[in-house]
Amino acid sequence: MTILRTEELYKHFDGVQVARDVNFSMEAGEIRCLIGPNGAGKSTFFKLVLGEHQPSSGRIYFSDQEITRLRSFERVNQGIAVKFQVPGIFPDLSVWQNMQIALQNRLHRHSMAGSIAKALAFVGLSDKAGELAGVLSHGEQQWLEIGMAISTEPRLLLLDEPTAGMTPEETSRTGEIIQALNREGMSILAVEHDMEFVRQIAHKVTVLNFGEIFAEGTINEIEAHKEVARIYLGTADDDE
């Protein structure tokens, strides 16, 4: 079953085309990574899927339901969640309160404590529940945000550079979290620059360039693609 599909998606700002004829499709249960050089349109594509930008033309489908005109919060309530590149948490509130706000839409207060504890254990923050979210390390803030995002019980999780600024250990732990979520049936779409990390998690990779889908395939196919290597991976010249 297709979880996310776009049809002839275009977006332009003041004449500058940032997404052109994007026909994207990913299956439920997939981990897909979006890669591409800076300015390729990855963030714009995310914002179009999230409803933060309205497309100039084209359509977006989530589980075969058209969501093109839905507002962001409505898309979240349909089953899409996001983790931003810069941790989107509530820094002056405790880790517990952060999770409470994420969960309270779906749970009664009396069953909340158990669910918060479970979610915090999943992202490895059980012993930080009483601390202010703003004082957590960068990696912990990223995990807290993942915990908050998955509390909405999404079917599709968007991750915008989930390992940005992380240590190698934190990156590896983040990969494990993502793979564990995927094993539970969650589809993942991630923008990522760290090719090592992409190799660790991706079932398929989509390469964007100048707002268009440039190539698509497994990580091995993408790494073997000479044009991709030339525009993005920077290895073609070495081979020649």
Add this chain to the structure above:
Amino acid sequence: MGMSQQEGAGVPRSEGRSPDWLLLLNGPQTLGRGPLFWVGFVLAVLAAVIYPFFMDAWSVGNTAYFFCWVFMALGLSLIWGYAGSLSFGQTAFFGLAGYTYGVVTMNFGAAYGMSLVGLVLGVGMSCLGALMLGYILFYGRISGVFLGIVTLSTTLVFTTFMAQTAGSQWAIGDARLGGDNGMTGMPPLTIPWFGSDIALYSGVPLYYLLLAMLVLCYLCLRILVNSRFGNVLVAIRENPHRTEMLGYDIRRYQLIVFVIGSGLAGLSGVLYTAWGQYISPSSMDLAAAALPIIWVAVGGRKDLTATLIGTLVVLGVFQNLTIFGSYYAFVIMGLLLVVVVVFLPEGLIPGLVKLAGHLRRRKGDLA
């Protein structure tokens, strides 16, 4: 995972054991919590109850006058401190409600509960005005400093309009709007009673009514800010983008809280008008519009208790300054705002609480 490991500032200690209302009164969105705070609260209320027995009539009436304003401050704390939307225009709703009360009671009198009808209609008008303005603001994605500019502009337009209503053509029924001189002569709040109605002129009965309303309003707001609704307000203040991406329609929440807070400003307007039997454009103008910001910012906008205490203290200080220093009082108030914003951006009371906690920890470390 044991609850004892989690206990901290933002982790509920007694989840599942205490009744809902108690948890909501004591929730993390309010600074004062625990038995010591509530003992202090009861003592403060008792002190307020016996206050008229020891003070002269003028002081009691003056304190009642201070109480009139606190509702507007609590409403602004809700809109600005809790939900993060700085409204510079709360006096517009104050004035709208005051004039509405005047129009109703000057046309229909105060008998048969008409003054209470005037109160309800006054608050209702301010809520309706806030609903219309708020819809444009929040659904038009106006935020930050622009929200302050638009709300202040609206207030100044309304003030200017009311100031030019001096002619006899500016009357609604028997109620002359009065232009710059304002509207005067409306009856006070009057409680229907067996035999004869009780007119609450500035005095002890009005003081007790306002005290009871204030305590009730404060407790209800504590429950509101610690509820799920309050959690979302605080989340919007902290990170509106994230809040929306957790599935909340943040504009709806912002609009609702703007209406509630402006309704409280309207309540202040009615009570002020009924207390002094007078309302004029000067109670809404630029200087008047700035004062609630100062009360709330100086006390501590992110907490209801800090706002309540701060407002009463600043009102008292301001009144004394105006007696002795006339318009210099405004200069000093402005200076006070600047000093607090620069050195204690969270406000005086949260600043003092933080300092006390710091000193206690230091003492603990040394011991």
